Amino acid sequence: MMLIPTHHFRDIERKPEYLQPEKCVPPPHPGPVGTMWFIRDGCGIACAIVTWFLVLYAEFVVLFVMLIPSRDYVYSVINGIVFNLLAFLALASHCRAMLTDPGAVPKGNATKEFIESLQLKPGQVVYKCPKCCSIKPDRAHHCSVCKRCIRKMDHHCPWVNNCVGENNQKYFVLFTMYIALISLHALIMVGFHFLHCFEEDWTNQQQAYRLPREGTAEARTSLHEIKQPLKSSTECSSFSPPTTVILLILLCFEGLLFLIFTSVMFGTQVHSICTDETGIEQLKKEERRWAKKTKWMNMKAVFGHPFSLGWASPFATPDQGKADPYQYVV
Ligand SMILES: [Zn+2]
Ligand SMILES: [Zn+2]
Numbered sequence: 001m002m003l004i005p006t007h008h009f010r011d012i013e014r015k016p017e018y019l020q021p022e023k024c025v026p027p028p029h030p031g032p033v034g035t036m037w038f039i040r041d042g043c044g045i046a047c048a049i050v051t052w053f054l055v056l057y058a059e060f061v062v063l064f065v066m067l068i069p070s071r072d073y074v075y076s077v078i079n080g081i082v083f084n085l086l087a088f089l090a091l092a093s094h095c096r097a098m099l100t101d102p103g104a105v106p107k108g109n110a111t112k113e114f115i116e117s118l119q120l121k122p123g124q125v126v127y128k129c130p131k132c133c134s135i136k137p138d139r140a141h142h143c144s145v146c147k148r149c150i151r152k153m154d155h156h157c158p159w160v161n162n163c164v165g166e167n168n169q170k171y172f173v174l175f176t177m178y179i180a181l182i183s184l185h186a187l188i189m190v191g192f193h194f195l196h197c198f199e200e201d202w203t204n205q206q207q208a209y210r211l212p213r214e215g216t217a218e219a220r221t222s223l224h225e226i227k228q229p230l231k232s233s234t235e236c237s238s239f240s241p242p243t244t245v246i247l248l249i250l251l252c253f254e255g256l257l258f259l260i261f262t263s264v265m266f267g268t269q270v271h272s273i274c275t276d277e278t279g280i281e282q283l284k285k286e287e288r289r290w291a292k293k294t295k296w297m298n299m300k301a302v303f304g305h306p307f308s309l310g311w312a313s314p315f316a317t318p319d320q321g322k323a324d325p326y327q328y329v330v
Contacts, residue, residue: 039146044161047158047159047161051159054254062083065244069238079189090179094160097157097168097171102151103168104151105136105140105150107148108133109134118328129142170311170318174314276293276298303318
């Protein structure tokens, strides 16, 4: 899930006289305000499509192999609602994480006017990114996939085809949480399915295919059954038992893999939010230059002020209460 961004680290540290602002011109066509953020990266787009495909596969197996053919109506309805709601929230969080600007620093802002406006004193240092020609606020890092400097960049995640940074970390955390929850839910349902249905299905299937002696009355009735073995044999699934087993084993495998990956990622993210240290800062063991706040304050800075149900909703844009202006000078 995490690309180790060896080349994403802070690039260059220079004093104002070496910033060469004359070489930095803002891009000739800055995108119109409100344009959707979307990274055109083949690998990222393929990973994002695979993510959707895997969620839809789980939806298909849960609905058509386990819940719809089940005879327990209440069990099917309750589990169907819970699973679909969680899957919907997971995909919505994925979209928000992918399509939200993670906190990109304006390209080419290292102009003479901008540097002058910072009113640098002798000895003060600002950071300039030579790749996107921008003056980086503190804690921003350049991402070579997004080709931009990203504020509080944590890592570039190909599964959401975007950087995880200051503005979209909430959606990324929700995405990992909902994927972990649907994986767990699917695994529990597969467990129940094996417990309640399998013995019955296999026994019935064997009976339906049992060949009687030729010419007997039993043979004449059984031949009719053989033509429609699935109809008479399947009580718990609309597919034949072998197909059902394969579909369920694949779902188990997918569920286990995703449960492990996403719960580890969720834990790592919550830890880095609580300690207010991004993945890159932890890797680089950067010295702490920013004020230390309580864990609760750090959570609110990512999920929004004040604590509410909106924390769990990918549709609620967090009010991060940006009181502090971005710090450019170190
Ligand atoms: Zn940059
Ligand atoms: Zn990126």
